[in-house]
Amino acid sequence: MVMDFEFRKQVMDYHQGSDVIKYCYQCSRCTDNCPVSFVTDELYQYGYNPRRNILNALLGYKDNIFSADLIAIWGCTVCDTCDEVCPQNIELTEIFTLLKNQSIEKGEGPDFIFQQAQAIYESGKAIPSQAALERRRESMGLPAIIAPNVDEFQMLMNNMEINKKLKKGD
Ligand code: SF4
Ligand code: SF4
Known part of the structure; x- marks a missing residue:
């Protein structure tokens, strides 16, 4: 696993209002409340998992996100539930928008x-x-x-x- 510092910086810059004390502590509340995660759990190898996306994004593990099934990026329907339930006020959908934009830049969108x-x-x-x-x-x-x-x-x-x-x- 390679940490991509440039990608990590892009994520931090993109996430308005982010600061060190707001780091995700992997409580999984986002995934537990995500309707897409609920319905894809058994359809894909790993299901759709916003918690995992945030972990990989905040740690700069770009390859984990972009080499996975497209659902890892495009599964999110931007219903905003995760943003509302995150105890750290992380705006997950902001970060997922960055991932989607980068996916399009790479010509890899669905x-x-x-x-x-x-x-x-x-x-x-x-x-x-x-x-x-x-x-x-x-x-x-x-x-x-x-x-x-x-x-x-x-x-x-x-x-x-x-x-x-x-x-x-x-
Ligand atoms: S709800 Fe927030 S703090 Fe908890 S795992 Fe998801 S992003 Fe991290
Ligand atoms: S905004 Fe996306 S990741 Fe968040 S709960 Fe809705 S579908 Fe899931």
Whole structure:
């Protein structure tokens, strides 16, 4: 196991309000309350485990996180339960956002993330409009959905250089 000090510093810098006395003491309250951990316990070799992620992140064991199954990073649905129950006020989801961003930078994110980003780039929506949905809304007397300004979305995403990261592995 190699400790990556640069990665460790990135984690500490990313975690707003972090200081030494807030270190995780591995009580596992986050994992015990995580709904994803609950439902994946028997599906994957190790299940999804936020406590383990935090341990590896705070110790700089980058390889343990990035060489594991993608669920180690992408299993988190950002429900924020762990943030609320952590007795040390560690904002776990902040750290998990860093991990997800680094996963994308490495071109290793799951396909559905790239597909959804591509859909937003092309249509301004994560789930593009469908004629059947529009008809159903109309039949229920709901107002028509105003089409988003796709040019604006594309300009924003281009400015953030997200367009360069839309394809996995690019
Ligand atoms: S709840 Fe907080 S202190 Fe406890 S293991 Fe999780 S991150 Fe660490
Ligand atoms: S925010 Fe993520 S890690 Fe935390 S409890 Fe929800 S799914 Fe689990």
